[in-house]
Amino acid sequence: MASRDDYRRRLAKPVTTHVPAPRTPNRHNEAPTRARHSAADYTWAVARLALGWIFLWAFLDKTFGLGFATAPAKAWLAGGSPTMGFLTGADGTFGTAFNGLAGQAWVDWLFMLGLLGVGGALILGAGLRIAAVAGGLMLLLMWAAALPLTTNPFMDDHLIYAVLLAGLAFANAGDTLGIGRWWGNTRLVRRMPYLK
8 A cells, every 4th residue: 555655756746748849841941851852853953053064164164265255365364354355345224334344353353253153053052042142143244234135125044044043042952963962961051051
């Protein structure tokens, strides 16, 4: 028979039941749990790689003068200016402002670092948020330098690429065929999510 002290101890001990909290997935902060990627994931990944190659190829051609858009004699390493041709050819709405920037060393460096940074981020699949902002700004400025457009009232490939960059960042396109998932789980990116 239980003593009076045992009875008191049982009454004093709280009764607890463990109920797990419901799990709500958060696409932006939590790595996907699925092991396989969908067709849409692969489509975004291929679009990311293709656009990354456009940026990276422009950097390589302008740096080394590979003979596609840049002749070897006009290569950046040969003393040419990667922005001179495009910005001096701007004769439309904002032509005067862009003409004044043509050939300046700081403009050349910013442009080339932008091409390399955005292209590299897209190819690797890491830093897509920063690449989307930086690349979108570059493309918007290039669009403004081309105004007025001759084939469409306002839409051209620069704006389409800018929208594509935003879509790649929002879709976490670096997680498929890239290092985006690993990069997003690093301590640095968890502290500063805008680096994803």
